Amino acid sequence: MSDTLKLVIITGMSGAGKTIAMQSFEDLGYFCVDNMPPALLPKFWELVKKSGEVTKVALVIDLRSRAFYDQIISAISKLDNTNFIDTKILFLDATNEELVARYKETRRSHPLAMEGRLMDGIVKERQLLAKVKGESQLVIDTTNLTPRQLREQIFENFKNETMPTFxxxxxxxxxxxxxxxxxxxxxxxxxxxxxxxxxxxxxxxxxxxxxxxxxxxxxxxxxxxxxxxxxxxxxxxxxxxxxxxxxxxxxxxxxxxxxxxxxxxxxxxxxxxxxxxxxxxxxxxxxxxxxxxx
Missing domain, CATH: 3.40.50 (Rossmann fold)
Known part of the structure; x- marks a missing residue:
């Protein structure tokens, strides 16, 4: 087994397809955790390392983690300073118009606009996520992608050639x-x-x-x-x-x-x-x- 453990952090705009992404990584053999608070990342990864059984982990971190904006970059920086973790950030994005359409279709409330205008929440979220997007190794714009096409892009970028995906x-x-x-x-x-x-x-x-x-x-x-x-x-x-x-x-x-x-x-x-x-x-x-x- 390789000494390097693979960590993919799935983040991005709310409604851009993080659930589909997490399901895709599960199919690729990743151990997936949804809504991981950034402060718990170092401790969680130490436990994974000690177990010796998990070699690939995908974490979804988004607005539900209240301390997201202040802690995510510093938490990732600490992981990058280790010699046993290969960390990548996958950022999912979509146009404001497409995100509005998706929220209208699902009738869900935006986490930053629970009682206000939907567009205001999307604009605020985009501003807050600008730094994380800049740090990301891969940005996928899902505006014109079907769920199947998003899965294909994730498979293309993250599949391990030694492990069959079919x-x-x-x-x-x-x-x-x-x-x-x-x-x-x-x-x-x-x-x-x-x-x-x-x-x-x-x-x-x-x-x-x-x-x-x-x-x-x-x-x-x-x-x-x-x-x-x-x-x-x-x-x-x-x-x-x-x-x-x-x-x-x-x-x-x-x-x-x-x-x-x-x-x-x-x-x-x-x-x-x-x-x-x-x-x-x-x-x-x-x-x-x-x-x-x-």
């Missing part, structure tokens, strides 16, 4: 136990010949070589699978482009022990050549339970 879960399941509610793609393979009806294969699963080979050696399987894996490889880049960080592919057969397990294994191992993949088998151990109940 993750695939390949899951087998049995339709008799219900559809997985978290699946993005569901494929039904009950049309394939079922090893369950072959006595020696019945107590086995798709993880056993005889069952796996039986499923894969069916002519219908090979024709189906070549088209299925080609389709997945075709659409994966599109999901990534749209900002998805995870995708669940669920492959189902009747009981979730034979055909779906074998095909989930093959699919997952083929996709892991290009992506980070986990393979799980939701219902592989449920057969004995159903037999006991019957």
């Amino acid at each position: 993750h695939i879960e390949v899951m087998s399941f049995g339709f008799k136990y219900g559809l997985p509610i978290d699946a993005d793609i569901v494929m039904d393979v009950r049309f394939l010949p079922n090893p369950f009806y072959i006595p020696e294969y019945k107590p086995m699963t798709g993880l056993d070589k005889p069952v796996y080979d039986y499923v894969m050696n069916q002519p219908a399987t090979e024709e189906f699978y070549s088209k299925f894996i080609d389709m997945l490889r075709l659409i994966m880049p599109g999901y990534q482009k749209e900002g998805k960080t995870s995708l669940t592919i669920a492959i189902g057969c009747t009981g979730g022990q034979h055909r779906s397990v074998a095909l989930a294994e093959r699919t997952g191992h083929d996709l892991e050549q290009d992506y980070a993949v986990d393979i799980t088998h939701r219902d592989i151990n449920k057969r004995k339970e159903s037999v006991n109940r019957s």
Whole structure:
């Protein structure tokens, strides 16, 4: 593990997209804290360092921290003087007109204009944040950005090339136990010949070589699978482009022990050549339970 701990401070104009930014950093594997008082930064970071488990932290600091303006620059300066912290400030901005429109849409009150004009609060906030903006390593103007585009910019600037930001879960399941509610793609393979009806294969699963080979050696399987894996490889880049960080592919057969397990294994191992993949088998151990109940 690197001795340098990464700290990103997310700040900027109220309504400019700090919540979206924090969610993006969570997807990048950062430990995120919202509304951290600047005075607690040094102590918090010492605790992180001692833990030895967290290497990347993103903190949202904004107007809700009452001592923000007086303390944030000095707190960051103290951190910059250490040799174990790499500190960056991300400042999110937008035009006054866009911020007004966003506040009108959400019907929220500006923290500096609880009882006054919205524009007065925005102008005052901009004046107070001028010094912090000048100290920032990265300023993103979100005026014309969609949430997805903001996520893309954050990913582009902060992602660690050694850590995949797109993750695939390949899951087998049995339709008799219900559809997985978290699946993005569901494929039904009950049309394939079922090893369950072959006595020696019945107590086995798709993880056993005889069952796996039986499923894969069916002519219908090979024709189906070549088209299925080609389709997945075709659409994966599109999901990534749209900002998805995870995708669940669920492959189902009747009981979730034979055909779906074998095909989930093959699919997952083929996709892991290009992506980070986990393979799980939701219902592989449920057969004995159903037999006991019957």
